[in-house]
Amino acid sequence: MVRTETCNRTRSSRVRPLPRSRDEFRRRSRSYTEQHPRQRRAPDEHPPPRIGFSLPSFGPHAGPEAIAAVARAAERFGLDSVSLSERLLLPAGPDWRNEARLPESYVWDPLETLTWAAAHTSRIRLATGIVNALFQPPLILARRLATLDRLSGGRLDVGIGQGWLPEEFTATGVPAGRRGAGFEEHIAAMRACWGPDPVRYEGKFYRIPPSTVGPKPVDGPLPLVIGAGARSAVERAARLGAGFVTVVFPQDWDTARKQIGWYREAGGAGPVVIRVLAVSQDTPDPVATLVDGVREQRKRCVELGADEIQWGDLNLAEVPVEDQVVAMEAMAAALDLDAS
Template identity: 35%
Template sequence: MRFGLTHGNIGRFADPEAAAEVAVAAEASGFDSLWTIEHVVLPTEYEPLYPETADGRIPFAPDHPIADPLVWMAFAAARTSTIKLGTAVLVLPQRNALITAKEVATLDRLSGGRTLLGVGAGWLREEFDALRVGFEDRGRRMNDTIGAMRALWSGGPTDFTSDSVDFTGVVSSPRPHGSSVPIHIGGFTVPASIRAGRLGDGFFPGGYDLDRLDVLIRRCREEAVAHGRDPDAIEITSRWTKDRDALADLDVLHRLADLGVDRVTVSTLLFDHEHITDELARFQESVIAKF
């Protein structure tokens, strides 16, 4: 079992000293990956549909700092050497495919191939409205963007044609450190599991219900088989808990492993940000060292 730390780029960690501290501490404490979140803006009023809280509200105020994930990851990469750096998730339908491909490839090359690109369709309609990008067709645009980015990362003059992305004879350089950047599909929904099975290098369901997680992982694997892909090659990352007290219940980790989860993540929201180095060191002793 591998462990990831999420919400690395929020709150005080949006500031340089704290950002460096959490990145170095996570690496030193045995986390294999450090993940960021993305919101370009947070509306002051929105329909409460956030999928990870009971009331559908984002668990912090609109003015809570959320650093740009890719810029933050480049900063963290410069202060670390081995920990992987991921997005959980980049809201891909809000982004230009060519610019995002360039940014991600640059980050991956500068970090020595440590980028994990988690992507999602997004849920916050009001944010899409503020950005003046369509909400209803976001799933289709996300699929197009994934295909376009992989084409651009392949090297050489590239053509790509779809409903929302269309280019001919262009080159995007530098290429990623390796042949591509792993794309992890985020979302705690059946459409997300289907997309992961068809297109993903990984699947990152964002919820905590183990029964639903089981259904989604199975659906992902079924879809992979149906499209001639190896289901075991799709890396499964899940969340563990949103309750700090539940971090003592190690039985849940064994249940997650039985479901086929490769990596379990915990959020910085479960730790004291002012003492993050000590907090993560204790987590390493009480949890990571036992797995």
């Protein structure tokens, strides 16, 4: 996760206040479409980025009904994916300072949550953005990911990272020194599990004896996107033939531009995913802030060469699920998405 200092933002006078009713949001959605007709893309132009939305996997409104409702709405409004990230715990020791502004509540497990979302949808893609791979043995994580891919009909997009929170390494019994070389081995071992049987892997950190391992993913080894911030980690994603995922805060686009430049300079040819954190715990009128910013944020992401944009997270601002659905409808209209 990218760390950032809290920024007390003042909203532009051009930003409209939060609508007082869901009907007003729907009227605003229709006005977006009327004011901004769909543009025809030139044949050689980069395809428009896929659009994703975060599932309510933490906070007071998280739950089975909420997860299913947001997933169904995303599919209905023409979005391409739903996503969520992993957090195993929130430290509670006397010296803990939540400088990264992590959710103050527990986070639902991403793979079980995406399985539930898959059961309530038929088309939309399911993205882990991200799962910290080192906290599970590669054999276990590879099988869990392949199982979800098979259950969803091949709709899984896998984003992984190394983890950074010391307390999570302690709680899972994984040494923090496993990062780097151990992470590379972990990926190689998972890819072996997704390949033909018998599976065999021999490494310094992981060993899989000759075995039959399944299930296998629907379309062969699952493509990966890797979350990273430091230059060496970004370049590792390129070297391993993976895509790259980064986090953007609307007040700081330069960091993402620099990171994506490192990735491409290192030979990275995979997809670039940008997770836009447009709201936080302190954002006034979080729904209006999200909806009013999506067109400009998409434009900036396109300029950076993004292949997918994942918006979140209204759960940080504890927005009720019914208002998240209405916001998603307005967002889809603002971005001229094709609703089903």
